[in-house]
Amino acid sequence: MNPPDVLWTDPREGTASVADGDLLPGCGEPDAGTGxxxxxxxxxxxxxxxxxxxxxxxxxxxxxxxxxxxxxxxxxxxxxxxxxxxxxxxxxxxxxxxxxxxxxxxxxxxxxxxxxxxxxxxxxxxxxVGRHDAVASSVSYSPAMADLTGLDPWQEYEHTGAPGSALQVVSGDVDLAASLDFSWMPPVGSTSYYDPEAFLTGFTGYPLPVLDPTKGDRVYVNQLNAVPSGTLPSGGPMAYTTVTSSQHLPAFAFTPDGTTAMPLFAALQPTAQNAFSMEWRLSEFTRWRADANPTSTLSASWFQVLPVPHGLQDGWVGYQGELLNLNLPRGETGVITRRLSFGNPYPASWGVLGLASYSFRSATPVVVGSRNHYPNGTISVIDRLDHLIAGPIQPRISPPQELRIDGLDAYEPRSVGSTQPVVSWQQPVLGTPRAYIVVLTRLTDSFNAQPTKRFYVPGNRNHLRLPASALEPGSTYYLRVTADGSPNYEPWRAPYVSSERLPLYSADTFSAAFTTP
Missing domain, CATH: 2.60.40 (Immunoglobulin-like)
Structure with missing residues:
Protein backbone atom coordinates (compact mmCIF):
# COMPACT_ATOMS: atom_id res chain seq x y z
CA MET A 1 0.00 0.00 0.00
CA ASN A 2 3.01 2.28 -0.41
CA PRO A 3 3.58 4.77 -3.24
CA PRO A 4 4.47 3.01 -6.52
CA ASP A 5 8.26 2.50 -6.93
CA VAL A 6 8.92 4.10 -3.54
CA LEU A 7 10.37 1.72 -0.97
CA TRP A 8 8.77 2.20 2.43
CA THR A 9 11.12 3.95 4.80
CA ASP A 10 10.31 5.02 8.29
CA PRO A 11 9.67 8.76 8.14
CA ARG A 12 10.89 9.01 11.70
CA GLU A 13 14.44 8.24 10.65
CA GLY A 14 16.60 11.27 11.19
CA THR A 15 14.24 13.23 13.42
CA ALA A 16 16.03 15.13 16.13
CA SER A 17 15.71 18.17 18.38
CA VAL A 18 17.53 20.33 20.89
CA ALA A 19 16.45 21.40 24.36
CA ASP A 20 15.37 25.01 24.85
CA GLY A 21 17.87 27.47 26.28
CA ASP A 22 21.37 28.67 25.53
CA LEU A 23 23.20 25.47 26.39
CA LEU A 24 24.35 22.92 23.86
CA PRO A 25 22.16 19.81 24.06
CA GLY A 26 23.29 17.67 26.92
CA CYS A 27 25.19 20.55 28.52
CA GLY A 28 22.73 21.26 31.33
CA GLU A 29 23.05 20.19 34.91
CA PRO A 30 23.64 16.44 35.42
CA ASP A 31 20.81 14.28 36.66
CA ALA A 32 20.61 14.02 40.43
CA GLY A 33 22.92 11.35 41.72
CA THR A 34 24.79 10.86 38.44
CA GLY A 35 27.03 13.92 38.15
CA VAL A 129 5.07 -3.86 20.00
CA GLY A 130 3.84 -7.07 21.61
CA ARG A 131 4.76 -9.51 24.35
CA HIS A 132 8.24 -9.31 25.85
CA ASP A 133 8.48 -13.10 25.78
CA ALA A 134 7.49 -13.47 22.11
CA VAL A 135 9.81 -15.69 20.08
CA ALA A 136 11.14 -14.43 16.77
CA SER A 137 11.48 -16.82 13.86
CA SER A 138 14.38 -16.76 11.40
CA VAL A 139 12.34 -15.52 8.42
CA SER A 140 10.55 -12.33 7.39
CA TYR A 141 8.52 -14.14 4.71
CA SER A 142 6.04 -17.00 4.99
CA PRO A 143 3.82 -19.01 2.67
CA ALA A 144 0.14 -18.76 3.56
CA MET A 145 -3.00 -20.77 2.89
CA ALA A 146 -5.64 -18.08 2.41
CA ASP A 147 -9.34 -18.93 2.35
CA LEU A 148 -11.21 -15.63 2.50
CA THR A 149 -14.92 -14.91 2.32
CA GLY A 150 -16.88 -11.70 2.83
CA LEU A 151 -14.48 -9.68 0.68
CA ASP A 152 -15.59 -6.39 -0.75
CA PRO A 153 -15.66 -6.78 -4.55
CA TRP A 154 -12.03 -7.23 -5.59
CA GLN A 155 -10.46 -4.33 -7.51
CA GLU A 156 -7.52 -4.42 -9.89
CA TYR A 157 -4.69 -1.90 -9.65
CA GLU A 158 -4.67 0.42 -12.66
CA HIS A 159 -2.86 3.61 -11.59
CA THR A 160 -2.66 6.00 -8.61
CA GLY A 161 -6.20 7.16 -9.39
CA ALA A 162 -7.46 3.55 -9.27
CA PRO A 163 -5.17 1.80 -6.77
CA GLY A 164 -7.14 -1.44 -6.38
CA SER A 165 -7.43 -3.87 -3.47
CA ALA A 166 -4.86 -5.13 -0.98
CA LEU A 167 -4.70 -7.35 2.11
CA GLN A 168 -2.75 -6.88 5.34
CA VAL A 169 -2.21 -9.08 8.39
CA VAL A 170 -1.63 -7.29 11.72
CA SER A 171 -1.44 -8.48 15.32
CA GLY A 172 -0.52 -6.11 18.15
CA ASP A 173 -0.25 -9.05 20.55
CA VAL A 174 3.11 -9.77 18.88
CA ASP A 175 5.06 -7.62 16.43
CA LEU A 176 3.43 -8.81 13.22
CA ALA A 177 2.51 -6.51 10.34
CA ALA A 178 2.67 -7.90 6.81
CA SER A 179 1.14 -7.76 3.38
CA LEU A 180 -0.85 -10.80 2.22
CA ASP A 181 -0.44 -11.44 -1.50
CA PHE A 182 -1.98 -14.04 -3.76
CA SER A 183 -0.10 -16.23 -6.20
CA TRP A 184 -2.75 -15.28 -8.76
CA MET A 185 -4.96 -12.22 -8.50
CA PRO A 186 -8.67 -12.88 -7.88
CA PRO A 187 -11.04 -12.02 -10.72
CA VAL A 188 -12.30 -8.45 -10.54
CA GLY A 189 -15.49 -8.35 -8.46
CA SER A 190 -14.71 -11.52 -6.46
CA THR A 191 -16.11 -11.61 -2.91
CA SER A 192 -14.35 -14.83 -1.88
CA TYR A 193 -11.06 -16.42 -2.84
CA TYR A 194 -9.01 -19.49 -1.95
CA ASP A 195 -5.28 -19.58 -2.59
CA PRO A 196 -3.14 -22.33 -0.99
CA GLU A 197 0.00 -20.64 -2.33
CA ALA A 198 -0.47 -17.10 -1.00
CA PHE A 199 2.38 -15.48 0.94
CA LEU A 200 3.08 -13.03 3.76
CA THR A 201 5.85 -10.41 3.61
CA GLY A 202 6.71 -8.44 6.74
CA PHE A 203 6.63 -4.66 6.28
CA THR A 204 9.75 -3.87 8.29
CA GLY A 205 12.04 -6.74 7.28
CA TYR A 206 12.27 -8.00 10.86
CA PRO A 207 11.73 -11.73 11.47
CA LEU A 208 8.11 -12.83 11.77
CA PRO A 209 7.09 -13.82 15.31
CA VAL A 210 5.89 -17.21 16.51
CA LEU A 211 2.16 -17.23 17.33
CA ASP A 212 1.30 -18.89 20.65
CA PRO A 213 -2.41 -19.50 21.36
CA THR A 214 -1.72 -20.12 25.05
CA LYS A 215 -0.59 -16.47 25.24
CA GLY A 216 -3.65 -15.24 23.35
CA ASP A 217 -1.85 -14.28 20.13
CA ARG A 218 -4.38 -13.24 17.48
CA VAL A 219 -4.18 -11.56 14.09
CA TYR A 220 -6.41 -9.26 12.06
CA VAL A 221 -6.91 -9.89 8.36
CA ASN A 222 -7.74 -6.54 6.75
CA GLN A 223 -8.89 -5.76 3.23
CA LEU A 224 -8.16 -2.31 1.83
CA ASN A 225 -10.22 -1.16 -1.15
CA ALA A 226 -10.07 1.94 -3.30
CA VAL A 227 -12.53 4.78 -2.74
CA PRO A 228 -12.92 7.40 -5.52
CA SER A 229 -12.58 10.96 -4.23
CA GLY A 230 -13.12 13.45 -7.02
CA THR A 231 -10.32 14.96 -9.06
CA LEU A 232 -6.79 16.16 -8.38
CA PRO A 233 -5.76 19.80 -8.77
CA SER A 234 -4.22 18.76 -12.10
CA GLY A 235 -7.58 17.35 -13.24
CA GLY A 236 -6.87 13.61 -13.00
CA PRO A 237 -8.91 11.17 -10.92
CA MET A 238 -8.13 10.86 -7.21
CA ALA A 239 -8.75 7.78 -5.08
CA TYR A 240 -7.45 6.46 -1.80
CA THR A 241 -7.46 3.02 -0.20
CA THR A 242 -8.82 2.28 3.24
CA VAL A 243 -9.75 -0.70 5.40
CA THR A 244 -13.25 -1.69 4.30
CA SER A 245 -13.52 -5.18 5.83
CA SER A 246 -11.71 -7.17 8.49
CA GLN A 247 -11.76 -10.16 10.82
CA HIS A 248 -9.96 -10.64 14.11
CA LEU A 249 -9.11 -14.35 13.95
CA PRO A 250 -9.20 -16.64 16.99
CA ALA A 251 -5.81 -17.48 18.51
CA PHE A 252 -3.86 -20.21 16.73
CA ALA A 253 -0.37 -21.70 16.77
CA PHE A 254 2.09 -21.00 14.00
CA THR A 255 5.89 -21.02 13.70
CA PRO A 256 7.16 -19.31 10.52
CA ASP A 257 9.90 -21.34 8.87
CA GLY A 258 9.71 -20.20 5.25
CA THR A 259 8.11 -23.47 4.15
CA THR A 260 5.02 -24.18 6.26
CA ALA A 261 1.96 -22.17 5.19
CA MET A 262 0.23 -19.96 7.74
CA PRO A 263 -3.49 -20.89 7.81
CA LEU A 264 -5.60 -17.78 7.24
CA PHE A 265 -9.28 -18.77 7.08
CA ALA A 266 -11.25 -15.56 7.49
CA ALA A 267 -14.86 -14.46 7.03
CA LEU A 268 -14.39 -10.71 6.74
CA GLN A 269 -17.01 -8.26 7.97
CA PRO A 270 -17.58 -4.62 6.94
CA THR A 271 -15.57 -2.11 8.97
CA ALA A 272 -17.24 1.03 10.29
CA GLN A 273 -15.96 4.19 8.59
CA ASN A 274 -14.72 7.35 10.33
CA ALA A 275 -15.14 10.57 8.34
CA PHE A 276 -12.88 13.64 8.56
CA SER A 277 -12.06 16.73 6.49
CA MET A 278 -8.61 17.97 5.52
CA GLU A 279 -6.92 20.73 3.55
CA TRP A 280 -3.59 19.49 2.19
CA ARG A 281 -1.57 22.38 0.77
CA LEU A 282 0.71 20.56 -1.65
CA SER A 283 1.97 23.86 -3.02
CA GLU A 284 3.41 24.71 0.40
CA PHE A 285 5.57 21.58 0.06
CA THR A 286 6.52 21.98 -3.60
CA ARG A 287 7.61 25.61 -3.13
CA TRP A 288 10.74 24.27 -1.40
CA ARG A 289 11.89 22.13 -4.36
CA ALA A 290 14.96 24.27 -5.10
CA ASP A 291 16.03 24.18 -1.45
CA ALA A 292 15.78 20.39 -1.45
CA ASN A 293 18.04 20.42 -4.52
CA PRO A 294 18.21 23.15 -7.20
CA THR A 295 18.06 20.62 -10.05
CA SER A 296 15.54 18.23 -8.47
CA THR A 297 12.09 17.32 -9.77
CA LEU A 298 8.84 16.90 -7.88
CA SER A 299 8.36 13.26 -6.98
CA ALA A 300 5.94 11.18 -4.91
CA SER A 301 3.58 12.56 -2.29
CA TRP A 302 1.35 10.65 0.09
CA PHE A 303 -1.05 11.07 2.98
CA GLN A 304 -1.65 8.23 5.41
CA VAL A 305 -3.75 7.43 8.45
CA LEU A 306 -1.93 4.87 10.59
CA PRO A 307 -2.87 2.80 13.65
CA VAL A 308 -0.73 2.92 16.78
CA PRO A 309 -1.13 -0.23 18.91
CA HIS A 310 -2.14 0.33 22.53
CA GLY A 311 -2.24 4.13 22.41
CA LEU A 312 -0.27 7.30 21.73
CA GLN A 313 1.16 7.88 25.20
CA ASP A 314 4.68 7.20 23.90
CA GLY A 315 4.07 8.50 20.39
CA TRP A 316 4.33 6.42 17.22
CA VAL A 317 5.28 2.99 18.57
CA GLY A 318 5.30 0.25 15.94
CA TYR A 319 4.46 0.26 12.25
CA GLN A 320 1.29 -1.81 11.90
CA GLY A 321 0.10 -1.17 8.37
CA GLU A 322 -2.33 1.55 7.28
CA LEU A 323 -5.92 2.56 7.81
CA LEU A 324 -5.91 4.94 4.83
CA ASN A 325 -3.39 5.52 2.07
CA LEU A 326 -3.54 8.32 -0.51
CA ASN A 327 -0.74 8.33 -3.09
CA LEU A 328 -0.59 11.06 -5.70
CA PRO A 329 0.99 11.05 -9.17
CA ARG A 330 4.50 12.44 -9.43
CA GLY A 331 4.63 16.21 -9.59
CA GLU A 332 1.15 16.93 -8.23
CA THR A 333 0.79 20.37 -6.63
CA GLY A 334 -1.92 22.82 -5.62
CA VAL A 335 -4.38 22.30 -2.74
CA ILE A 336 -6.55 19.28 -1.93
CA THR A 337 -9.60 20.09 0.21
CA ARG A 338 -11.58 16.93 0.75
CA ARG A 339 -13.74 14.86 3.07
CA LEU A 340 -12.36 11.34 3.46
CA SER A 341 -13.15 8.36 5.66
CA PHE A 342 -11.19 5.42 7.00
CA GLY A 343 -12.05 2.03 8.45
CA ASN A 344 -10.61 1.14 11.83
CA PRO A 345 -11.06 -2.46 13.08
CA TYR A 346 -8.91 -1.96 16.20
CA PRO A 347 -9.89 -1.32 19.83
CA ALA A 348 -10.51 2.23 21.04
CA SER A 349 -7.31 1.91 23.10
CA TRP A 350 -5.26 2.03 19.89
CA GLY A 351 -4.20 5.45 18.65
CA VAL A 352 -4.50 7.01 15.20
CA LEU A 353 -1.95 9.32 13.60
CA GLY A 354 -1.67 11.15 10.28
CA LEU A 355 1.33 11.51 8.01
CA ALA A 356 1.85 13.86 5.05
CA SER A 357 5.04 13.73 2.99
CA TYR A 358 6.35 15.12 -0.27
CA SER A 359 9.55 13.85 -1.87
CA PHE A 360 11.93 15.31 -4.42
CA ARG A 361 14.49 13.45 -6.48
CA SER A 362 17.29 14.07 -8.95
CA ALA A 363 16.14 14.66 -12.51
CA THR A 364 18.63 12.16 -13.96
CA PRO A 365 19.81 8.85 -12.50
CA VAL A 366 23.21 8.05 -11.09
CA VAL A 367 24.26 4.83 -12.83
CA VAL A 368 26.35 2.36 -10.81
CA GLY A 369 26.83 -0.95 -12.61
CA SER A 370 23.41 -2.07 -13.79
CA ARG A 371 21.44 -0.02 -11.26
CA ASN A 372 19.98 3.48 -11.61
CA HIS A 373 19.89 5.56 -8.43
CA TYR A 374 17.91 8.74 -7.84
CA PRO A 375 19.23 10.77 -4.90
CA ASN A 376 16.23 12.11 -3.04
CA GLY A 377 14.87 13.99 -0.06
CA THR A 378 11.53 14.43 1.70
CA ILE A 379 9.53 16.98 3.68
CA SER A 380 7.32 15.32 6.32
CA VAL A 381 4.73 16.27 8.92
CA ILE A 382 3.53 13.57 11.35
CA ASP A 383 1.15 14.03 14.27
CA ARG A 384 -1.99 12.73 15.95
CA LEU A 385 -4.63 12.74 13.24
CA ASP A 386 -6.89 15.18 15.07
CA HIS A 387 -3.98 17.59 15.50
CA LEU A 388 -2.74 17.22 11.92
CA ILE A 389 -6.10 18.05 10.35
CA ALA A 390 -7.03 20.81 12.82
CA GLY A 391 -5.56 23.32 10.33
CA PRO A 392 -4.10 23.26 6.82
CA ILE A 393 -1.53 20.48 6.32
CA GLN A 394 1.74 22.17 5.38
CA PRO A 395 5.44 21.99 6.30
CA ARG A 396 6.61 23.25 9.67
CA ILE A 397 10.25 23.39 8.57
CA SER A 398 11.96 23.75 5.17
CA PRO A 399 15.19 22.10 3.92
CA PRO A 400 18.65 23.38 4.89
CA GLN A 401 20.28 25.59 2.26
CA GLU A 402 23.62 25.87 0.45
CA LEU A 403 24.90 22.36 1.01
CA ARG A 404 28.68 22.22 0.50
CA ILE A 405 31.55 19.75 0.71
CA ASP A 406 34.89 21.33 1.61
CA GLY A 407 33.41 24.70 0.70
CA LEU A 408 32.33 23.71 -2.83
CA ASP A 409 28.77 23.42 -4.12
CA ALA A 410 27.51 19.92 -3.24
CA TYR A 411 24.65 20.14 -5.74
CA GLU A 412 27.18 19.72 -8.57
CA PRO A 413 28.73 16.27 -9.28
CA ARG A 414 32.36 16.12 -8.27
CA SER A 415 35.18 14.05 -6.88
CA VAL A 416 36.19 14.45 -3.24
CA GLY A 417 39.93 14.40 -2.66
CA SER A 418 40.00 14.72 1.13
CA THR A 419 39.70 11.68 3.35
CA GLN A 420 37.88 13.78 5.96
CA PRO A 421 35.85 16.40 4.08
CA VAL A 422 33.86 19.06 5.90
CA VAL A 423 30.14 19.06 5.15
CA SER A 424 28.44 22.43 5.68
CA TRP A 425 25.01 23.98 5.17
CA GLN A 426 22.93 27.03 6.05
CA GLN A 427 19.80 27.04 8.18
CA PRO A 428 16.37 26.69 6.56
CA VAL A 429 14.18 29.66 5.70
CA LEU A 430 11.11 28.19 7.42
CA GLY A 431 11.19 26.97 10.99
CA THR A 432 13.90 26.62 13.61
CA PRO A 433 15.91 23.39 13.44
CA ARG A 434 16.33 21.59 16.72
CA ALA A 435 18.91 19.24 15.17
CA TYR A 436 20.51 18.24 11.88
CA ILE A 437 21.05 14.71 10.61
CA VAL A 438 23.81 14.14 8.07
CA VAL A 439 23.35 10.94 6.07
CA LEU A 440 25.96 9.43 3.75
CA THR A 441 24.55 6.88 1.30
CA ARG A 442 26.98 4.74 -0.69
CA LEU A 443 25.54 3.82 -4.08
CA THR A 444 26.30 0.30 -5.31
CA ASP A 445 25.15 -1.99 -8.13
CA SER A 446 23.26 -4.14 -5.61
CA PHE A 447 19.47 -3.97 -5.48
CA ASN A 448 19.55 -4.40 -1.72
CA ALA A 449 19.32 -1.43 0.63
CA GLN A 450 22.26 0.89 0.13
CA PRO A 451 24.81 1.27 2.97
CA THR A 452 24.40 4.44 5.03
CA LYS A 453 26.13 6.27 7.86
CA ARG A 454 24.28 8.84 9.97
CA PHE A 455 25.54 11.70 12.12
CA TYR A 456 23.26 13.58 14.55
CA VAL A 457 24.35 17.09 15.55
CA PRO A 458 22.56 19.94 17.38
CA GLY A 459 20.62 22.61 15.55
CA ASN A 460 23.10 25.36 16.38
CA ARG A 461 25.67 23.72 14.05
CA ASN A 462 26.10 24.22 10.34
CA HIS A 463 29.06 21.96 9.61
CA LEU A 464 30.51 18.52 10.34
CA ARG A 465 33.96 17.11 9.66
CA LEU A 466 33.52 13.47 8.73
CA PRO A 467 35.62 10.82 10.50
CA ALA A 468 38.34 9.20 8.41
CA SER A 469 36.37 5.94 8.26
CA ALA A 470 33.18 7.53 6.91
CA LEU A 471 34.07 7.32 3.19
CA GLU A 472 35.33 4.24 1.40
CA PRO A 473 37.83 4.61 -1.47
CA GLY A 474 36.71 4.19 -5.07
CA SER A 475 33.04 4.67 -4.17
CA THR A 476 30.07 6.78 -5.19
CA TYR A 477 27.98 8.59 -2.58
CA TYR A 478 25.32 11.17 -2.13
CA LEU A 479 24.73 13.30 0.92
CA ARG A 480 21.47 14.24 2.63
CA VAL A 481 21.11 16.75 5.46
CA THR A 482 17.84 16.83 7.40
CA ALA A 483 16.65 19.85 9.34
CA ASP A 484 14.45 18.65 12.17
CA GLY A 485 12.05 20.81 14.14
CA SER A 486 10.44 18.04 16.22
CA PRO A 487 10.04 19.43 19.73
CA ASN A 488 10.51 16.21 21.73
CA TYR A 489 13.40 14.36 20.10
CA GLU A 490 16.62 14.04 22.12
CA PRO A 491 19.27 12.26 20.03
CA TRP A 492 21.95 13.36 22.49
CA ARG A 493 20.24 11.47 25.33
CA ALA A 494 17.69 8.86 24.14
CA PRO A 495 17.62 8.74 20.33
CA TYR A 496 15.27 5.83 19.75
CA VAL A 497 12.45 6.20 22.26
CA SER A 498 12.39 9.98 21.88
CA SER A 499 12.26 9.73 18.06
CA GLU A 500 8.70 8.41 18.39
CA ARG A 501 7.29 11.30 20.43
CA LEU A 502 4.82 13.32 18.40
CA PRO A 503 4.77 15.67 16.58
CA LEU A 504 7.54 15.07 14.02
CA TYR A 505 8.64 17.73 11.52
CA SER A 506 11.56 17.34 9.12
CA ALA A 507 12.87 18.46 5.73
CA ASP A 508 15.82 17.26 3.62
CA THR A 509 18.30 18.77 1.24
CA PHE A 510 20.38 16.37 -0.86
CA SER A 511 23.53 16.56 -2.94
CA ALA A 512 24.51 15.39 -6.37
CA ALA A 513 26.54 12.20 -6.49
CA PHE A 514 30.22 12.48 -5.61
CA THR A 515 33.07 10.00 -5.86
CA THR A 516 36.10 9.15 -3.74
CA PRO A 517 39.53 8.33 -5.21
Missing part, protein backbone atom coordinates in the same frame (compact mmCIF):
# COMPACT_ATOMS: atom_id res chain seq x y z
CA UNK A 36 29.64 12.91 40.74
CA UNK A 37 31.20 9.79 42.19
CA UNK A 38 31.64 11.54 45.55
CA UNK A 39 32.04 15.08 46.78
CA UNK A 40 34.84 16.76 44.83
CA UNK A 41 35.52 13.78 42.55
CA UNK A 42 34.10 14.27 39.04
CA UNK A 43 32.63 11.26 37.33
CA UNK A 44 34.63 10.79 34.11
CA UNK A 45 32.75 7.69 33.01
CA UNK A 46 29.94 7.44 30.46
CA UNK A 47 27.28 4.76 30.91
CA UNK A 48 25.37 3.62 27.83
CA UNK A 49 22.22 1.63 28.56
CA UNK A 50 19.56 0.00 26.39
CA UNK A 51 16.16 -1.28 27.50
CA UNK A 52 13.51 -2.81 25.26
CA UNK A 53 10.07 -1.49 26.23
CA UNK A 54 7.39 -3.94 25.09
CA UNK A 55 3.92 -2.42 24.63
CA UNK A 56 0.81 -4.58 25.02
CA UNK A 57 -2.84 -4.04 25.95
CA UNK A 58 -1.94 -4.59 29.61
CA UNK A 59 0.94 -2.12 29.80
CA UNK A 60 4.68 -1.83 29.17
CA UNK A 61 7.29 -4.41 30.17
CA UNK A 62 10.92 -3.23 30.33
CA UNK A 63 13.69 -5.72 29.51
CA UNK A 64 17.39 -4.67 29.60
CA UNK A 65 19.42 -5.42 26.49
CA UNK A 66 22.86 -7.00 26.56
CA UNK A 67 25.29 -4.52 24.99
CA UNK A 68 28.38 -6.74 25.26
CA UNK A 69 28.20 -7.76 21.60
CA UNK A 70 26.98 -4.40 20.23
CA UNK A 71 29.27 -2.54 17.82
CA UNK A 72 29.59 0.39 20.21
CA UNK A 73 32.31 2.94 20.89
CA UNK A 74 32.94 6.57 21.80
CA UNK A 75 34.74 8.95 19.43
CA UNK A 76 36.46 11.90 21.12
CA UNK A 77 37.46 14.76 18.77
CA UNK A 78 41.17 15.52 18.73
CA UNK A 79 42.17 19.00 19.98
CA UNK A 80 43.17 20.08 16.45
CA UNK A 81 39.68 19.27 15.17
CA UNK A 82 40.97 16.60 12.79
CA UNK A 83 40.35 12.95 13.62
CA UNK A 84 39.06 11.20 16.71
CA UNK A 85 40.33 9.17 19.61
CA UNK A 86 38.37 5.92 19.81
CA UNK A 87 37.38 4.40 23.15
CA UNK A 88 35.96 0.96 23.81
CA UNK A 89 33.69 0.18 26.73
CA UNK A 90 33.46 -2.37 29.51
CA UNK A 91 30.26 -4.42 29.97
CA UNK A 92 28.66 -3.71 33.34
CA UNK A 93 25.32 -4.44 34.94
CA UNK A 94 22.78 -2.42 33.03
CA UNK A 95 24.88 -1.49 30.02
CA UNK A 96 28.35 -0.50 28.81
CA UNK A 97 30.70 1.81 30.74
CA UNK A 98 33.33 4.00 29.11
CA UNK A 99 36.01 5.30 31.50
CA UNK A 100 38.16 8.45 31.50
CA UNK A 101 36.04 10.39 29.02
CA UNK A 102 37.03 14.07 29.24
CA UNK A 103 34.56 16.92 29.52
CA UNK A 104 33.20 18.20 26.23
CA UNK A 105 31.59 16.75 23.16
CA UNK A 106 31.99 13.23 21.83
CA UNK A 107 30.16 10.87 19.50
CA UNK A 108 28.47 7.75 20.76
CA UNK A 109 28.73 5.40 17.78
CA UNK A 110 26.35 2.45 17.54
CA UNK A 111 27.05 0.59 14.30
CA UNK A 112 26.50 3.18 11.52
CA UNK A 113 24.81 5.77 13.77
CA UNK A 114 26.80 8.61 15.38
CA UNK A 115 25.26 10.78 18.12
CA UNK A 116 27.03 13.96 19.23
CA UNK A 117 26.54 14.39 22.97
CA UNK A 118 27.98 15.51 26.29
CA UNK A 119 25.74 13.22 28.35
CA UNK A 120 27.20 10.93 31.01
CA UNK A 121 24.14 8.68 30.78
CA UNK A 122 23.08 7.73 27.26
CA UNK A 123 20.06 5.56 26.46
CA UNK A 124 19.88 3.33 23.37
CA UNK A 125 16.57 1.82 24.53
CA UNK A 126 13.79 1.06 22.06
CA UNK A 127 10.02 0.66 22.05
CA UNK A 128 8.58 -2.58 20.72
Missing amino acids: EVDAGTPDTSVLVTADSRFHTSTGVTVVPQDLSTRDLEILIPNPDGVGFERRSGTPVAGGMRFDDIPEGEFFVRSNHLHYLTRERRFDLGVNR
